[in-house]
Amino acid sequence: KALPSPDLPGLHGVLLTALRQGAPGAMARVDDHGTTLRTAVGIADRKSLRPLSNTDRFRIGSVTKIFSAVVLLQLADERKLKLDAPVNRYLPGLLPDGRITVRHVLSHRSGLYDYTNDMFARTVPGFEAVRSKVFTFRQLVDRSLRKPRTTRPGGAYSYSNTNFVVAGMLIKKLTGNSVRTEYQNRIIEPLKLRDTFYVHPRTKIPGRHARGYLTPDTAGAALVDATRQTASWAQSAGAVISTTRDLNTFLSALLGGRLMSATQLAQMQRWVPAGSTQAYGLGLRRRNLSCGVSVYGHTGAVQGFYTYAFASRDGRRSLAALTNTSNNGAVLNTMLGSLESAFCGKPAK
Numbered sequence: 262k263a264l265p266s267p268d269l270p271g272l273h274g275v276l277l278t279a280l281r282q283g284a285p286g287a288m289a290r291v292d293d294h295g296t297t298l299r300t301a302v303g304i305a306d307r308k309s310l311r312p313l314s315n316t317d318r319f320r321i322g323s324v325t326k327i328f329s330a331v332v333l334l335q336l337a338d339e340r341k342l343k344l345d346a347p348v349n350r351y352l353p354g355l356l357p358d359g360r361i362t363v364r365h366v367l368s369h370r371s372g373l374y375d376y377t378n379d380m381f382a383r384t385v386p387g388f389e390a391v392r393s394k395v396f397t398f399r400q401l402v403d404r405s406l407r408k409p410r411t412t413r414p415g416g417a418y419s420y421s422n423t424n425f426v427v428a429g430m431l432i433k434k435l436t437g438n439s440v441r442t443e444y445q446n447r448i449i450e451p452l453k454l455r456d457t458f459y460v461h462p463r464t465k466i467p468g469r470h471a472r473g474y475l476t477p478d479t480a481g482a483a484l485v486d487a488t489r490q491t492a493s494w495a496q497s498a499g500a501v502i503s504t505t506r507d508l509n510t511f512l513s514a515l516l517g518g519r520l521m522s523a524t525q526l527a528q529m530q531r532w533v534p535a536g537s538t539q540a541y542g543l544g545l546r547r548r549n550l551s552c553g554v555s556v557y558g559h560t561g562a563v564q565g566f567y568t569y570a571f572a573s574r575d576g577r578r579s580l581a582a583l584t585n586t587s588n589n590g591a592v593l594n595t596m597l598g599s600l601e602s603a604f605c606g607k608p609a610k
């Protein structure tokens with residue numbers, strides 16, 4: 262069943278609402294069976310007032326989790342990894358519970374506590390305390406292990422960045438390479454993602470980019486320029502930099518079956534409930550939209566940037582949307598409307 266045509270005026274309206282709610286800028290790109298629609302409002306830089314553009318690079322936050330999941334599923338195709346094997350088989354002694362499997366980790370059912378809950382309990386002080394820090398994967402996992410598990414292994418979905426730090430450790434151990442090398446070799450180069458980078462722990466976003474502005478917890482307080490950070494608190498859970506075009510190329514390739522076997526793509530889409538209109542697979546979210554269409558991708562929230570990156574089941578239509586603010590629930594919720602405009606078209610009269 263063909264999707265309704267994308268509603269570009271509606272999409273533009275969503276972005277203008279995000280501006281009214283405090284985002285300096287917002288943009289979106291829809292790629293639909295070879296046709297591209299773009300829209301951008303507001304500014305990339307609050308000092309120079311340069312307008313935001315879809316050519317601007319930005320931090321994609323947890324959309325990074327799809328990159329990590331793709332690498333591990335390719336390793337499963339190469340028989341270097343079994344999804345239902347315990348993590349401790351590959352990383353002896355890492356986790357205190359030998360029952361936690363790779364699948365549990367990639368579907369947020371490991372029960373591993375999310376260390377960012379404490380790290381960012383106070384938004385700006387938490388960010389300032391880590392923005393220049395470089396962490397090892399082990400240090401991040403150790404922070405998590407100081408707290409009790411949130412569920413038994415294979416229990417209910419409970420989102421945790423710790424899971425995708427463990428995913429990064431698995432990538433390093435199973436390939437002998439850095440996460441950066443594996444992203445480059447398996448995703449960025451094959452798909453020619455010219456504006457996609459993993460530069461951790463360098464703090465600069467390479468080339469032309471949007472500046473990102475963190476909204477403080479105190480209402481009315483000035484936005485904090487969060488553009489420069491190591492993103493070392495996130496790494497394989499959230500440190501990739503990209504653009505709307507590259508994210509659409511990536512998601513179209515993924516859902517079009519060009520990044521792994523059909524068997525592994527099916528594994529990636531074994532869903533567990535994750536809220537009333539959401540489900541989670543392996544590093545992949547499914548969102549059910551008001552028009553009955555389901556879309557597949559991930560959201561990202563990293564200091565200064567909110568990202569939505571989703572595609573249709575066959576990958577032939579994709580949307581990437583960005584606002585250069587974060588810690589602003591109204592904006593995050595408003596931007597959900599970009600999915601409706603892109604995949605459900607004009608609302609019924």
Ligand SMILES: CC1(C)S[C@@H]2[C@H](NC(=O)CCCC[C@H](NC(=O)C[NH3+])C(=O)[O-])C(=O)N2[C@H]1C(=O)[O-]
Binds near residue numbers: 499588
């Ligand atoms: C579930 C999410 C939305 S949050 C999760 C991950 N981002 C983080 O865990 C960072 C949270 C702190 C970011 C910060 N917020 C605070 O400090 C609040 N005190 C801000 O808004 O800039 C990501 O990205 N994921 C999104 C996802 O996966 O969809």
